[in-house]
Amino acid sequence: MTKHNSKPNILVVNDDGITATGIKNLMEVMQEIGNVVVVAPDSPQSGMGHAITIGKPIRFDKIDLYPGVEMYKCSGTPVDCVKLGVNKIFKGKKPDLCVSGINHGLNDSINVLYSGTMSAAVEGAIEKIPSIGFSLDDFAADADFSHTKKYIKEICLQVLENGLPAGTLLNVNFPKGDKLRGVKICRQANAKWMEEFEERVDPYKRPYYWLTGVFENFDKGEDTDVWALEHHYVSVVPVQFDLTAHHAIQTLNGWNFDHQADSGLKGKNTISAPDGINLG
C-alpha cells in the first residue's frame, strides 16, 4: 500500500468472503473516503470468532476482482486477514481505519463473540487502528445494503475525525429495510442462543449434527443493541478487548486458597513467599 494523497488509508475486511455483496458495498463507501485495500477470506468464515491459523500455512494472493481496487484473498480466518494486511501490505505503517463487513446477518449482543466480522475489527483495535464492524439484519446473499451506506460513511468520518477511546472499537448493526430512526449508542444486550442440535444419519448409518438455535433476549433494558434494532435504530456499541471483570477482583481477593491441609498453599492469595522457596 502506497499512500498517493492526503486521504486516509483504509483496510477493508470481512468474514463472508471476498466475493460477498456486503464487502463490495463497504468497499464502495470507503472509496468515497480514502485509499482502499481489501483483504478478505477466499471462502465464507462466518462464526469463526477470533480464530487464527497456527497449525497450517496460509495462502495469500493478490486478485483483480473489481477494477482499480487493491485486493487480496486469504485462505485464513478474518483475524488472519487483518494480521496479513497490517504486516504484509501496510508493512507496519498502520492504516488510518479498519472496517469489517458489511456482514450478512446481525452481530448484536453475544454474537460479538462468535462473529468473524467483529473479531477482525477487534484485531484491528488490538493493532491500535481505529476499527469498526458493520452488520445488517439480512442473511441473504443478495441482501440490499443501500440504506446502510450513508450511515457507514458518517460513522467512519466521525471516527477518523475524533478517533476512538483507547482500547475500544465500534460494533455497528443495521435493521433490515430503510425506515431507520437514526443512530443509538448502546450496550451489549444480555442475550444468548438456545441451541438445538439437529441429529441426522448419514448414508453409512452414522449420526451427525447441525448446530441450530433460537436467539433469546433476557434483557429488558432500553439501552441495548437488541432493543435499538427492534425499534429501527442503527445500534452502535463501543467494544473493548480487555476482558478483565475488574469488579470481580475484590471479591476474589476475599477468597482463601489455603483450604486444604495438604495443599501447601500458605495464607491468603497474593501473599508472597521469599524467592526460591518451593511452595509446590
Next chain:
Amino acid sequence: MTKHNSKPNILVVNDDGITATGIKNLMEVMQEIGNVVVVAPDSPQSGMGHAITIGKPIRFDKIDLYPGVEMYKCSGTPVDCVKLGVNKIFKGKKPDLCVSGINHGLNDSINVLYSGTMSAAVEGAIEKIPSIGFSLDDFAADADFSHTKKYIKEICLQVLENGLPAGTLLNVNFPKGDKLRGVKICRQANAKWMEEFEERVDPYKRPYYWLTGVFENFDKGEDTDVWALEHHYVSVVPVQFDLTAHHAIQTLNGWNFDHQADSGLKGKNTISAPDGINLG
C-alpha cells in the same frame, strides 16, 4: 449424564484435543471432586478462539479412552464441545462446573481472545455454568502438569463453594516448574503479539505463509497476569463476556451524526423520529 450421588457434575473440555496430556491431568483432578464427563475435540484446535461450526455438520461420538470415564469426541471447535455437552449429554440440566484445559501453553493477557481453551470456558459461563480455564506455560506434548493439580483442585473447590460473580469466569495460568509462590488475582495485561509472517515457496513455486510472532508486554503494572507469571505466581484473572466499553458510551453520545448535508440524519444520535417516517 446421570447424577449418581451428591457430588457435583463436571464438564471437562479443552482445545488441544481429547488425547492431550493436559486434559488427562485435568480429568484426574476432577475425578477427586465429582462426576466427570469429558467432551473434547477429536483433533488439536489451538487458536480457534470463539469459533463455532455452522457451515458444516459436526461428528459427536462416545469413546472409551480411559477406563470408567464418560468421554465424547467431537469434530467441532472447543465452543462446539461445550454446546454439545450441555445440550446432548446434560440435556439442559446444567453441570455444576465447566473446566477447560489444561492448555499446553499460556493463555495470559490478549491470548484470552485467541484461545480455544478460554473460549470454551467463556461459553460455559454464557450458559451460566461456573467455568474456569487452566493453562500451563509449556507447549510440550509431554509437559509436566503435576505441580498444577493441587491448585486446580483448590480453585475448583472454592468456585463450587462460593460461586462466581454473575457473568464472569476465571482464567487461570500456571508458570512452568514447581517453584510457585501462591495464587494472585490479576487483571489482563496490555500486551500483544508482534506478528511476522514467514514466507515460503511450495514445490509448485507458489508462496505460502506461516504465522509467527513475538509476544510483547506494554504493561508496567504489577497487578497483571503477565507480571504474576513472571514472578512465579499462579495468575487468576476474572473474565467477562460483556464486551461493552461502558466508559466510552458517554463520549460517543457527544458525537453528532448529522455531519453531512446529504445524510438525511436528523439531529443528535438517539433522537427518535415518529414511527413510520422514513429517514433513510
